[in-house]
Amino acid sequence: MLPKADSNDPTMPDHEQLLLAVARNRDSTAFRALFDHFAPRIKAYMRRLGADSSAAEELVQDVMMAVWLRADRFDPALASASTWIYTIARNRRIDRVRQERRPELQPDDLMSEGGEEPTPDHQFEAAETAFRLRAVIGNLPPEQADVLRLAYYEDKVHAEISAERGIPLGTVKTRLRLALVRLRRAFGEGA
Amino acid sequence: MTVPAHHPAPELLLDYAAGSLREVQSLLVAAHLAYCPDCRAQVAELEACGGVLLADLPPEPVSDTLFGTLMTRLGETAAPSSPVAAPAGRSVFPGPLRRAIGAEPEALEWVRVVPGVHLSAWAVSAGTASACLLRMASGARVPAHRHTDSEMLLVMKGGFSDEFGAYRVGDVASYETHTPHHAVADADGECLCLLVQDRPLVFTGPLGWLLNRGFRF
Numbered sequence: 001m002l003p004k005a006d007s008n009d010p011t012m013p014d015h016e017q018l019l020l021a022v023a024r025n026r027d028s029t030a031f032r033a034l035f036d037h038f039a040p041r042i043k044a045y046m047r048r049l050g051a052d053s054s055a056a057e058e059l060v061q062d063v064m065m066a067v068w069l070r071a072d073r074f075d076p077a078l079a080s081a082s083t084w085i086y087t088i089a090r091n092r093r094i095d096r097v098r099q100e101r102r103p104e105l106q107p108d109d110l111m112s113e114g115g116e117e118p119t120p121d122h123q124f125e126a127a128e129t130a131f132r133l134r135a136v137i138g139n140l141p142p143e144q145a146d147v148l149r150l151a152y153y154e155d156k157v158h159a160e161i162s163a164e165r166g167i168p169l170g171t172v173k174t175r176l177r178l179a180l181v182r183l184r185r186a187f188g189e190g191a
Numbered sequence: 192m193t194v195p196a197h198h199p200a201p202e203l204l205l206d207y208a209a210g211s212l213r214e215v216q217s218l219l220v221a222a223h224l225a226y227c228p229d230c231r232a233q234v235a236e237l238e239a240c241g242g243v244l245l246a247d248l249p250p251e252p253v254s255d256t257l258f259g260t261l262m263t264r265l266g267e268t269a270a271p272s273s274p275v276a277a278p279a280g281r282s283v284f285p286g287p288l289r290r291a292i293g294a295e296p297e298a299l300e301w302v303r304v305v306p307g308v309h310l311s312a313w314a315v316s317a318g319t320a321s322a323c324l325l326r327m328a329s330g331a332r333v334p335a336h337r338h339t340d341s342e343m344l345l346v347m348k349g350g351f352s353d354e355f356g357a358y359r360v361g362d363v364a365s366y367e368t369h370t371p372h373h374a375v376a377d378a379d380g381e382c383l384c385l386l387v388q389d390r391p392l393v394f395t396g397p398l399g400w401l402l403n404r405g406f407r408f
Contacts, residue, residue, distance in 0.1 A: 028262075032258065035258055035261070039253045039257065039258075040250030040251050040252055040253055041245055041246065041248050041250050042245070043250075043251045043253050044248040044249060044250055044251040045245055045248055047251060048248070056251075057253055057254060057257055060253060060257065061257065061260065061261050061264065064261055065261065065264060065265060065268065068265055069265075069268070078235070079235070079238070079239070079242070080239065080242055082242040082243065082245055082246040083238050083239045083241065083242030083243075084242070085242070085245065086238065086241040086242040086244075086245040087238055087241070087242075089245065090209075090210035090241065091210070093210065094210055100213065100214040100317060101214055101291075102210075102214075102217065103214065103217045103218040103220075103221035103222070103287040103288075103290075103291065104221060104287065105221050105224045105225055105231070105286065105287060106286055108286070109224075109225045109285055109286030109287065110225055111225045111226045111285050111360075111361065112194065112226060112228070112361075126239065129239060130239060130242060130243055130246075133239055133240060133243050134243045134246075134247065137240065137243055137244070137247075148240070148244075149244065151205055151206065151209040151211060152209045152210075152240075152241055152244050153244075154211075155210070155211050156211055157202075157206045157211045157212060157213075158202040158205070158206060160211075172202075173200075173202055176201070176202050176205060177201055177202075180201055180205065180233075180237075183236060183237075183240055184233075184236065186236075187232075187236050187239075
């Protein structure tokens with residue numbers, strides 16, 4: 001287990017550390033390192049979802065601008081750097097490409113009193129969970145990994161996956177639910 | 192307040208986290224999350240899955256000039272102002288819905304369907320799906336109807352029951368296509384729901400033609 005850490009802690013995972021440096025010090029070297037790592041991946045994500053190369057680069061700029069401007073809202077206890085950047089990329093694409101609003105839950109929206117989320121054991125739990133999660137995704141049976149990737153990369157709701165692949169809806173649901181059960185285990189292990 | 196007992200289908204949470212769910216259904220999911228710690232945890236997990244998939248994508252090189260262009264744009268962009276604080280006082284609407292509607296129930300226009308049952312004039316639609324609010328007086332019955340497509344209800348105040356269960360604040364009731372059901376509001380107060388449909392309802396029964404007009408939005 002990692003100790004409680006700040007941005008000077010050498011044991012802290014890299015990308016999380018870089019994001020905190022951007023948040024705290026407006027560190028442009030750290031931002032460049034984040035850009036070099038994530039921009040080509042954000043571009044690949046947008047390309048998979050149908051953007052051409054120049055539209056994908058426009059979206060990369062949008063996402064990385066948001067990363068710079070909103071870095072102070074990043075909380076490494078709640079999300080790894082790649083998860084946080086993924087949610088920004090997903091939402092920017094919905095705004096720009098689909099021209100829809102993304103209804104999001106904000107921290108002060110919770111309707112139940114005293115129903116706060118359990119506090120993570122330590123600051124970088126999210127990044128550690130991502131390691132376990134990566135292993136679980138890598139070991140999914142191919143048909144489960146396939147429906148999962150289609151959901152994230154093809155902008156298809158599960159009913160559309162069923163129609164396009166000629167797989168019965170019940171089978172798509174079963175595969176997704178089996179995959180979700182395995183994914184949940186990756187989170188249970190950290191507790 | 193207890194935690195919800197009826198949740199959106201797991202696939203719907205996945206579609207929401209993956210970003211493929213359309214705006215109208217996303218509104219219902221986001222509103223349910225305001226009540227439900229378990230679904231919040233599941234969505235956070237599915238977003239972490241999105242993070243892992245993003246990190247593992249084979250990178251596609253970006254133009255050499257992209258970083259420079261970005262820094263120029265950032266130089267011209269003022270830092271964002273901090274988000275506006277939520278209005279003081281409790282709203283009956285969960286945050287995502289409050290932001291979409293921009294008014295409280297008293298300020299909305301309502302269309303009477305049958306005595307004790309009203310639909311809001313406020314509605315949003317995207318593709319074949321639409322959402323509006325459903326208000327039932329205590330003990331009111333929604334006339335029997337069947338669905339040409341799926342329907343979901345999120346309870347925000349009071350409660351109702353039908354053949355499938357009893358639904359309280361925060362609960363989501365989901366009905367597949369062609370599932371007749373008879374909702375009756377609890378006797379102890381008004382029931383307010385967010386109603387999401389994937390196509391207009393078709394009413395059965397003698398007053399069907401009239402009700403269908405009322406339910407078209």
